[in-house]
Amino acid sequence: GDSVTQMEGPVTLSEEACLTINCTYTATGYPSLFWYVQYPGEGLQLLLKATKADDKGSNKGFEATYRKETTSFHLEKGSVQVSDSAVYFCALSGTGGTSYGKLTFGQGTILTVHP
């Protein structure tokens, strides 16, 4: 079945540092890929998405590129802020079979940014 593997956390950075959170996936066909962010005490917010190979999703300074050859969708930001502290989830939506209509999530990565 489909699966998503995220880098182990937590990740602690100083403000203005560069961020990379690794995400790799296993799925048949051509899944859609997502990054969601969850701030403390809140629901999930869609941060960015990509629906086909080589697509780059971007939002609020975050970027991720759909790499089919390496089955990856790594999240990057050039300069993090304290307000970026949150939990980040990589997710995919596959096609057909047991994947129908479902989001498969990675385990989540806790990011803490210090001033």
Place this chain on the structure above:
Amino acid sequence: DTEVTQTPKHLVMGMTNKKSLKCEQHMGHRAMYWYKQKAKKPPELMFVYSYEKLSINESVPSRFSPECPNSSLLNLHLHALQPEDSALYLCASSQESGTGRLTEAFFGQGTRLTVV
């Protein structure tokens, strides 16, 4: 407007109570979802409704009863819950693609449920 609205935000209920969680979206999405999230874990799918019909039940205990009165509303009826059911309950919605592959899905803020 990409908003999914859930009420209430917080709920404390006893094990013999009956309560309902509500979810509403006005994006014209025809697929709606209930997820359960425990602390420090990813969301777990519970139910999927497609065109107001239940299409997926992930073997959820019968003390959780979903209902989709119309294309904009989704309810989750709760009865005789256990303390281990305490969690954040998230509603989500998406376009119905026909292939099952989602191109985007939006979540509400969740209802934090405590069972005492």
